[in-house]
Amino acid sequence: MAGIIKAESYHIQAYKYIQKSLLEKKYKPGEQITEVGLANELEISRGPIREAMRMLMQDGLFVQNGSRTFVFNPSYQDALDLYLCKERLEPLAAKLAAKNIDEDGKMELSNMLDKIENSVANEQPVEEITTYNTEFNDLILTFSKNDQLIHFMNLIRSKTIYMRNALLGEVNRRDVFLEEYRAITAAINQNDDCLAEQLMIKHVEVDLEMLKQYFENATEEE
Amino acid sequence: MAGIIKAESYHIQAYKYIQKSLLEKKYKPGEQITEVGLANELEISRGPIREAMRMLMQDGLFVQNGSRTFVFNPSYQDALDLYLCKERLEPLAAKLAAKNIDEDGKMELSNMLDKIENSVANEQPVEEITTYNTEFNDLILTFSKNDQLIHFMNLIRSKTIYMRNALLGEVNRRDVFLEEYRAITAAINQNDDCLAEQLMIKHVEVDLEMLKQYFENATEEE
DNA sequence: TATCTGAAAATTGTCAACATTTTAAATAGT
């Protein structure tokens, strides 16, 4: 029957709910998480909660210490470490995308870029631009057509986002990478894989520089 | 009390057991896995089994299709894709190790190399050499002192090993990278991070070449 | 005051039962 949807199983919903809550800082870095607590909060039994927690642990977002579970509490060093990994894999994605993208893909990427241009021109809220940033990078990742890379980058992404949040506190990043995105899009659309790779390396480095700046500001206020 | 150990919880044991079984081809690529089956086999209830399965799924070793679970059935392309990732991260590990290793580390790495030299010289069984290969690379990873990288590389490693197994069938790889390991060890011990990185890139490429060869032989026999 | 001790409370570990959904098989109708 059309339009009939079946609900996702609880462990999946719990998994997503927790991920979301982490970004919303409902659970804070270093905070202890208990099965019972989560089960009460979501009003489901502990079974599915456990499954969700195991998934989060494999992702590295939850950390186990003895028999207790805590929200991953990243150090500044962790963020730097992660960016080192990002700096290797993200450019690979760009390179592969430039090699493997087809005409439809080029169109899609250009449309995405337009969306961002508009969003920036009309001074839309930070959230919207952040969302588009993610979508833009996701698109490139998809066009890389490398399933393994996609898998790892997804892990890195969710961790990056979480870490930025965790380390930067209430700071509101308003990152505009318009020029960089334009250049990257152009390189990919021209199938210039080397250039795409170089530009992406540069982009990750700039992104890291900004993180460092924000971090220094955020910490000296305390 | 000394010597008193408490058993690991069932989901951990199940997780390890399954990983091991995958390498031993007890469960074959593409094979369907049921909770009930595993629960009966390990003679425990389905709860812990589910947790272990969720972990394996996050690792990418189990794959879900609808409500059914299958052992990851890697294509040759998957292997190539994975090596592309490996080629980026493994050299990073070598580079960082060259930068961050201390005197104790250098000693440890040299000892490891000696072990391998002996093992090869005395024509020990393939399994022993393979084990040492892994340990050697693990050591470098540890010395990189980058926790994030360690986490991702572990994922890549277990997947690589599994894939090789899955794709190569009964083929018995007897890979000796002695010369390469000597060079890498030297570079790291001299803190020459650029050289260490380059050598490791080369090494991963050689490794990939061998995989390709083995694969072609393995497939044309069918 | 410091620390030892031993309930009491909280939390994780495990299971078995039951509900729901999915898959496979058997039957019947064309």
Place this chain on the structure above:
DNA sequence: ACTATTTAAAATGTTGACAATTTTCAGATA
């Protein structure tokens, strides 16, 4: 023979109960 339809079997989804640990904390002891 082919394909619906029904039924049975198997698997997953979810829960509540209970066991085993771990933590917490008040009171006892030095």
